[in-house]
Amino acid sequence: MTMKVGILGSGVVGQALGRGFASRGNEVMIGSRTPESDKLKTWMEKTGKMASTGTFAQAAAYGSTLVLATLGSAAEEAIDLAGLPNFRGKLVIDATNPLDFSKGMPPGLFVGTTDSLGERIQRRLPEAKVVKCFNIVGNSQMVDPTYEGVEMMICGNDKTAKEEVTRILKEFGWKGVIDVGGIEGARWLEALVPLWVRVGIALNNWNNVFRVLHE
């Protein structure tokens, strides 16, 4: 089954998804504030005859399926520019993220949390070396985990303490760690848990583990 796909947003995400839809035989229009840009001309040449560009409103009207692929901070304005009636009853694939780069890298979220229990605990214990660990897996997986070769995501402010936790994890049967930085990373390790619960509900199983696939 092929279809017409309207993509709002002409950055790397919109381009990648546009190529993907076109490569599967769908007609694709990328919507942009600047549909005549060199960037989009190049994208059209690479993508072939299934590809076109237009304004946000044109792309939203064109697609029977719509994809939101703008910057998160621009998403709501892009929707307004595209025109609310153009979305009525349609599948809208939302690939956006409310990333907040106002404090530099790595980003937070402009809709979302600005603190964590890990940080609260580190503030409560300023002289201790708090390392967030084990919070993202179920108790059945903490020691002698079912799956081999998995790295635990951890964070904390003290390098030596994280090395010690790494040693402990290896002893427990984990491959090692992915160190996601200072204790403020607990915001995201903690936020992984409501997701883990939802995955458990979806799979009706609680031995699930998030693994980072990487080179």
Add this chain to the structure above:
Amino acid sequence: MTMKVGILGSGVVGQALGRGFASRGNEVMIGSRTPESDKLKTWMEKTGKMASTGTFAQAAAYGSTLVLATLGSAAEEAIDLAGLPNFRGKLVIDATNPLDFSKGMPPGLFVGTTDSLGERIQRRLPEAKVVKCFNIVGNSQMVDPTYEGVEMMICGNDKTAKEEVTRILKEFGWKGVIDVGGIEGARWLEALVPLWVRVGIALNNWNNVFRVLHE
């Protein structure tokens, strides 16, 4: 290298980690409000001679390494009961989560987000079928992903729309989806992204994918 480990919290997490530390030759004391409970006696019998129990303060004083394994809502009080000086200079492994069950299952976080861009977008487009998708992977992985057999985590309010997204994803080379529920799941899919960024920084690579390992 073996050590003395103090664990605050006697639930399944504290017990699992206590068994783990003991099984690797460490001496472990679980700290609890009720160190003489039948539950903890059973745990000690199973765990062997390396295991003991005490109050929060005793366990915190005992361990050269400490583990926080209480309910998130009890963590700060447990720390106060354990006595702040007992943490000074020590490694404190924080396995807690600020889970908020006040609205039932699945939980949110009592420190954390209560909205998402996905929900905002669905509210802005009440007649559209918004499905959060693609937001948790880099653009290089959206179509023809590097790793085989991976499921995309998605969410949305409309079952048929999610079935359509599933079809699209399979066409794009994904194994399928894990449907984490209604559009409010976007809170956690979005919160995965700051973590993904931190993982990218840690690995100095941006083709990383979160895979759910499950039976």
